[in-house]
Amino acid sequence: MAQDKSFNAFEMAQTQFDKVADMLNLDQGTRDLLRNPFREYHFGIPVRMDDGAVKIFRGFRCQHNDARGPGKGGIRFHPQETIDTVRALSMWMTWKTAVADIPLGGGKGGVICDPHHLSALEQEKICRGWVRQIAKNVGPLADIPAPDVMTSGQHMLWMLDEFETIHGNKYPGFITGKPVGMGGSLGRTEATGYGVIYTLREALKELGINPKETTASVQGFGNVAHYAIKLYSEMGGKIICVSCWDQDDQKSYTYKKNDGIDLDALLSITDRFGGIDKNKARELGYEQLPGEAWIEQDVDILIPAALENQITAESVNKISKRVKIVAEGANGPTTPEADKVLKERNVFVIPDFLANAGGVICSYFEQVQCNMNYFWEKEEVLEKLDAKMTSAYKAVSDLAKKKNIFTRDAAYVIAINRVAQACKDRGWV
Numbered sequence: 536m537a538q539d540k541s542f543n544a545f546e547m548a549q550t551q552f553d554k555v556a557d558m559l560n561l562d563q564g565t566r567d568l569l570r571n572p573f574r575e576y577h578f579g580i581p582v583r584m585d586d587g588a589v590k591i592f593r594g595f596r597c598q599h600n601d602a603r604g605p606g607k608g609g610i611r612f613h614p615q616e617t618i619d620t621v622r623a624l625s626m627w628m629t630w631k632t633a634v635a636d637i638p639l640g641g642g643k644g645g646v647i648c649d650p651h652h653l654s655a656l657e658q659e660k661i662c663r664g665w666v667r668q669i670a671k672n673v674g675p676l677a678d679i680p681a682p683d684v685m686t687s688g689q690h691m692l693w694m695l696d697e698f699e700t701i702h703g704n705k706y707p708g709f710i711t712g713k714p715v716g717m718g719g720s721l722g723r724t725e726a727t728g729y730g731v732i733y734t735l736r737e738a739l740k741e742l743g744i745n746p747k748e749t750t751a752s753v754q755g756f757g758n759v760a761h762y763a764i765k766l767y768s769e770m771g772g773k774i775i776c777v778s779c780w781d782q783d784d785q786k787s788y789t790y791k792k793n794d795g796i797d798l799d800a801l802l803s804i805t806d807r808f809g810g811i812d813k814n815k816a817r818e819l820g821y822e823q824l825p826g827e828a829w830i831e832q833d834v835d836i837l838i839p840a841a842l843e844n845q846i847t848a849e850s851v852n853k854i855s856k857r858v859k860i861v862a863e864g865a866n867g868p869t870t871p872e873a874d875k876v877l878k879e880r881n882v883f884v885i886p887d888f889l890a891n892a893g894g895v896i897c898s899y900f901e902q903v904q905c906n907m908n909y910f911w912e913k914e915e916v917l918e919k920l921d922a923k924m925t926s927a928y929k930a931v932s933d934l935a936k937k938k939n940i941f942t943r944d945a946a947y948v949i950a951i952n953r954v955a956q957a958c959k960d961r962g963w964v
């Protein structure tokens with residue numbers, strides 16, 4: 536998705552934090568501790584490319600906070616990756632694990648690279664190089680990586696293999712999102728998208744809306760979007776459009792069908808990065824609109840499931856009066872300015888670090904299963920996931936109602952209180 540160069544995700548994460556720190560009257564020491572990552576690592580990863588030349592890729596890992604347990608969070612491969620984006624995402628991971636009430640902290644990693652233009656071997660070398668640079672500072676009891684934007688189970692397995700080669704033993708709990716059969720959990724692939732819909736289901740219930748009478752528009756067509764679309768459709772809802780990035784044109788497009796998109800048909804014409812084949816989509820009867828059109832559709836629900844900074848001070852005004860719920864599958868899709876407008880318009884926002892917590896909750900289950908060396912059936916994983924997501928949702932919505940505050944602020948109050956208390960109990964502040 537197009538990224539506004541002036542946007543800074545870390546400033547946004549700090550603005551959101553400061554607002555709630557004021558509400559909570561947080562002491563200065565705790566604020567200073569939580570406004571920045573506790574630790575961060577920057578490094579170069581030398582890779583001999585397929586053509587024989589050596590290229591140095593920049594890699595990062597930020598460990599925002601580990602008061603409640605080891606750091607946890609994904610590794611992104613993205614050509615526009617910046618340290619500030621990784622900082623913001625590591626902070627959001629701390630809030631995510633706290634609001635989900637799992638015994639983990641927050642971290643995030645990234646590499647500036649574009650997997651669209653890298654062979655599998657080059658990607659493997661980046662994964663192994665990333666681990667070599669940081670092998671002493673991550674691990675099952677310190678900081679546990681996972682898949683994120685443009686990284687997959689295969690990337691996790693290469694990283695695990697390198698970590699185990701360096702440390703000379705088996706450490707399946709070092710990384711999550713591994714392939715099933717190689718220490719991965721059933722349900723991990725579905726977890727983030729399904730989790731978004733578990734929270735959406737609860738929000739619809741609360742607002743007294745029948746899912747079968749709703750329509751939705753989705754931004755993004757990666758893993759989160761696929762499973763969110765699948766479960767929402769199974770609940771009887773109708774997705775009328777999806778928007779996704781087109782690698783050939785370096786632009787995004789929205790694909791629309793008023794009688795509802797067909798997920799399987801669209802998946803059959805989608806590449807491994809979530810790009811839909813334009814010509815084939817046309818043949819299947821999809822209307823092709825500009826990428827931004829997903830936001831201005833006359834629907835009940837918006838599901839941003841791509842990148843940060845998509846619902847902004849400008850784009851928020853394009854949202855139809857009909858929209859009742861925004862379920863944030865992506866991390867940081869809505870800016871604080873846009874939040875104000877959504878609040879004024881009484882749109883019910885299911886905030887990112889609550890809505891998309893399903894992935895990290897399932898990662899936690901993956902670690903538990905690895906530790907026991909006993910793996911659950913998929914139904915058991917999804918049942919436990921649903922229970923965790925639902926209770927996190929209820930705690931947030933109860934507080935929002937009780938204090939008459941915005942749902943994002945309620946989620947922040949719960950998360951920041953839990954983390955601040957852990958820091959205090961440890962004697963850090």
Ligand code: GLU
Nearest residue numbers: 608609681683894895898
């Ligand atoms: N990358 C996912 C997220 O942003 C999952 C993180 C994890 O499983 O550790 O929540």
